[in-house]
Amino acid sequence: MVSRVIPVDPFDLVIFGGTGDLAKRKVIPALFRRYCAGQMPEGARIIGAARSEHDAEEYREFAAESIREFSPGRGCEDGTLEGFLSRLDYVTIDAMGEDGWEELASKMTEDRVRAFYFSVGPGLFGALADKIHAHGMATPEARIVVEKPFGNDLATAKELNATLATHFDEGQIYRIDHYLGKETVQNLMAVRFGNMLFEPLWNSQYVDHIQITVAETVGVGGRGEYYDKSGAMRDMMQNHLMQLLCLIAMEPPARFEPDAVRDEKLKVIRALGDVLPHHLVRGQYDADADHPSYREAVDNPRSKTESYVALKTHINNWRWAGTPFYLRTGKRLKARSSVINVMFKDTPHSIFGEEAGRHANVLSIRLQPNEGITLQVTIKEPGPGGMRLIDVPLDMTFAEALGEEGGDPPDAYERLIMDVIRGNQTLFMRGDEVEAAWAWTDPIIAGWEARGDVPKPYDSGSTGPRDAELLLLRDKREWRGITP
Ligand code: NAD
Numbered sequence: 001m002v003s004r005v006i007p008v009d010p011f012d013l014v015i016f017g018g019t020g021d022l023a024k025r026k027v028i029p030a031l032f033r034r035y036c037a038g039q040m041p042e043g044a045r046i047i048g049a050a051r052s053e054h055d056a057e058e059y060r061e062f063a064a065e066s067i068r069e070f071s072p073g074r075g076c077e078d079g080t081l082e083g084f085l086s087r088l089d090y091v092t093i094d095a096m097g098e099d100g101w102e103e104l105a106s107k108m109t110e111d112r113v114r115a116f117y118f119s120v121g122p123g124l125f126g127a128l129a130d131k132i133h134a135h136g137m138a139t140p141e142a143r144i145v146v147e148k149p150f151g152n153d154l155a156t157a158k159e160l161n162a163t164l165a166t167h168f169d170e171g172q173i174y175r176i177d178h179y180l181g182k183e184t185v186q187n188l189m190a191v192r193f194g195n196m197l198f199e200p201l202w203n204s205q206y207v208d209h210i211q212i213t214v215a216e217t218v219g220v221g222g223r224g225e226y227y228d229k230s231g232a233m234r235d236m237m238q239n240h241l242m243q244l245l246c247l248i249a250m251e252p253p254a255r256f257e258p259d260a261v262r263d264e265k266l267k268v269i270r271a272l273g274d275v276l277p278h279h280l281v282r283g284q285y286d287a288d289a290d291h292p293s294y295r296e297a298v299d300n301p302r303s304k305t306e307s308y309v310a311l312k313t314h315i316n317n318w319r320w321a322g323t324p325f326y327l328r329t330g331k332r333l334k335a336r337s338s339v340i341n342v343m344f345k346d347t348p349h350s351i352f353g354e355e356a357g358r359h360a361n362v363l364s365i366r367l368q369p370n371e372g373i374t375l376q377v378t379i380k381e382p383g384p385g386g387m388r389l390i391d392v393p394l395d396m397t398f399a400e401a402l403g404e405e406g407g408d409p410p411d412a413y414e415r416l417i418m419d420v421i422r423g424n425q426t427l428f429m430r431g432d433e434v435e436a437a438w439a440w441t442d443p444i445i446a447g448w449e450a451r452g453d454v455p456k457p458y459d460s461g462s463t464g465p466r467d468a469e470l471l472l473l474r475d476k477r478e479w480r481g482i483t484p
Contacts, residue, residue, distance in 0.1 A: 010043035011421050012109055016095065016128055017119035018048025019062060022147065026178075027119060028063050029071035030413035035084040037410070039418060047107055049093040049100065059090035095124040095131065105135040115420050117145040126163040133167040145174045145420055148239055149230065150429070153445075154438035161431040170431055174420050179240045179338075180427040181412030181419075183398060184371040185247060188340070189261075191365075191373060193252050198363070201344065204323040208360065208477075211326045211341040212244050214367075215333040215482045219291055219460075220307065224298040231305040232282075236329040238441040242269065243429070244367075245325060248340055249315050258425040262433060269436040273314040275444050282448065282455040283308035283465035285332040291460055294331075306455045307331045310468040311444075312475075324475065328468060332460040335484040338367035343477075352387045359389050362480070369484060372397035 013031070015023050034040055048059045063085060089107060093100030108114055116132055118125055125146060132138050144164065151157025164173050179185060192198055201207070214236055220227040227235065246265035253260035284307050287293035294307045308330030315325065344361040359378040366372050374393045381388040419427055456465035463469070463482050472478055 005037050005039050006418075006422070008039060008041060008044075008418065008421050009113065010041045010045075010109075011113040011115065012045050012047065012107075013115045013117065013417075013421070014047045014049055014104065015117045015119055016049050016093070016124075017117075018059070018090070019050040019052050019054070020119055022119045023048070024062070024066040025070050026413045027117060027417070028066045030411060030417055032063075032067045032071055032081075032084050033410065034414050034418055035087070036080055037414075040084075040087065043109075044087060045107075045109075046088050047104065048088065048090045049104060051092070051094055053092050054090050056088065056090045060085040060088050063088055095120065095127045101131055101135045105137055108137055111141065113141050113143070113421055113423070114139065115143045115145060115417075117417075119147060122146075122149060122151075122160065125160060129164055129167050138167050142168070143172050143174055143420055143423070144168055145176060145417075147176055149234065150175055150239070150434050151438060152230070152234065154435060154442050157434050157438045161435065165431075171425070173431070174416075174425060175429040175431075175434060176416055177239050177243050177429055178412040178416065179243055179367065180247075180429075181414075181416040182367050182371065183410075184365055184367045184373070185244070186427070187373065187398075188247050188365055189256070193256075199252070202342075203319045204321055206344055207323050208343045208345045209324045209326060209475075210248060211343065211480060212241055212248070212328075212339075213341075213479070213482060214241055214244075214329040214338045215335060215463075216329075216331045217333060217336045217461075219285065219332050220294065220297045227307075228298040228300055228303055228305045232307055232309040232329050232331070233441060233445060237309055237311075237327065238437050239429075239434075241327050241329055242437045242440075244340055245327065246433075248342070248365075249320060249325070251319070256426065258428075259430075261426050262430045266430070266433050266436055267317075268315060269433060269440060271315045271317045271320075272440050273316050275311050275313050275447075277447060277451065277453075279312040279471065280444065280448070281308075281310040281465055281467040281471055282306035282453060283310075283330060283458045283468070284455040285330075285460050286457050288460040291332065304454055308333075308455070308458060308464045308468075310464060310471055312471060326472060326477075326479070328464065328479070330458075330464050334461055334463055334482045336369065337482050337484060339480070340365040340367075341480050352389065356387050357389045359391050362391075364480070370397055372400075 015027055017023055031046055064081060067081065091100045091104045093104060114137065118128055129144065151160050192202065246268045249268045250264035253264045284294040287296060295301050295303050310328035313325050342363040346358050346360045350356060350358060362376040364374045374395045376391045376393055378389050379392055381390045416427060456467055458465040469479065
């Protein structure tokens with residue numbers, strides 16, 4: 001299967017913060033791969049814009065290095081890199097001052113899609129929006145792309161939405177959650193709404209519960225200062241896990257169109273139940289032989305910020321009443337693994353007797369690594385010796401299923417950036433979704449702050465605090481393992 005490349009018209013893409021970490025690791029390599037795929041038409045231009053003084057040539061060298069480091073061996077023939085780099089330009093600009101803005105405006109091409117990627121801290125979003133507008137660049141074809149964190153709570157998210165809305169319509173604002181750009185996430189919708197097989201079973205009558213795990217092996221690294229003010233709830237749960245929850249739980253939209261999909265996601269968030277204190281577990285990783293503890297890493301010996309959070313919640317609607325959703329995410333865990341497990345109920349009666357064992361089907365949707373979908377089905381253990389049941393996987397690992405000619409599927413940033421250029425907002429969060437997610441998150445945070453809860457320590461390389469195991473054991477359930 002060869003991936004299809006949908007042509008786009010020439011565009012101008014400005015990367016504010018074009019010399020930063022995100023631009024280097026994700027945005028530039030993603031653009032290069034789209035260039036290699038033939039999706040960057042003649043005349044399309046990428047303009048890096050940041051505070052540091054560079055000329056275009058130095059910026060091309062920066063881009064070349066980022067591609068060599070973060071996108072090595074992607075099968076681009078010789079000469080391709082030069083072709084890509086020739087599209088790059090650079091403007092030294094200060095979001096808070098006047099430097100560079102006229103120069104940037106003079107580089108814009110009339111009447112074409114222009115995307116402004118805000119790869120800078122959210123404190124600069126307002127200033128950038130004002131300047132783009134003041135210098136006549138906020139044309140109807142303009143789009144802005146903003147990164148997380150989108151606010152720190154409901155009040156700041158509302159403020160941010162209002163700031164951006166001063167100069168841009170909602171249809172011009174692309175709030176990125178790179179989880180939504182993952183192949184499997186879109187496949188989740190294909191599996192749910194493209195097959196007759198699953199949707200009739202997709203409700204509390206057949207689904208016992210759903211687990212969503214986003215586990216990382218890394219610690220806070222160099223982001224300590226930011227992270228200690230944020231924590232796992234704000235940094236991961238409010239956005240990434242919430243988005244996954246929406247896609248798994250939403251009603252079928254009438255069409256696969258941005259607002260139809262986003263309306264359904266919003267309904268899920270608004271139907272979320274409160275999280276009771278005993279349905280919430282927060283943790284902080286301890287040191288191991290090679291790594292500092294969380295508190296050492298953030299240089300705050302009394303930190304009460306969580307590097308791990310697990311919770312149980314419900315979606316209060318007809319489809320899901322009575323089906324618990326267990327969500328967990330954390331750093332320095334046993335393996336890097338993002339997976340959604342849909343745990344079906346047991347058969348109502350075993351005709352094989354209890355000695356054959358009881359087995360329930362599990363549909364696992366793996367987002368990373370090894371993107372793919374596995375369905376555990378129960379069969380007879382082969383051989384003589386009576387009827388004993390075992391689970392075997394029906395496995396669809398995308399890399400295998402799509403074959404070698406399919407090549408690597410585009411990564412999330414490739415897809416999302418091209419969606420911005422195409423003007424497709426389906427995989428981006430709408431302002432009201434983000435606000436609703438904060439409206440659910442804020443009282444949970446306020447609750448533990450009022451109680452003065454201190455996160456439970458957990459071993460680096462483990463599955464998290466023991467209390468998170470108990471959260472399910474109390475319900476006579478168990479987390480699926482965290483495996484790579
Ligand atoms: P960074 O500190 O590495 O880079 C910041 C960039 O902004 C630099 O290019 C800098 O020159 C530019 N900049 C700073 N002040 C400026 C000013 N006044 N005017 C013009 N340019 C200015 O940050 P980053 O890690 O690239 O993150 C950028 C944004 O993306 C942040 O909001 C971050 O939370 C978000 N984000 C980053 C990652 C990541 O992997 N790095 C992932 C998700 C979200």
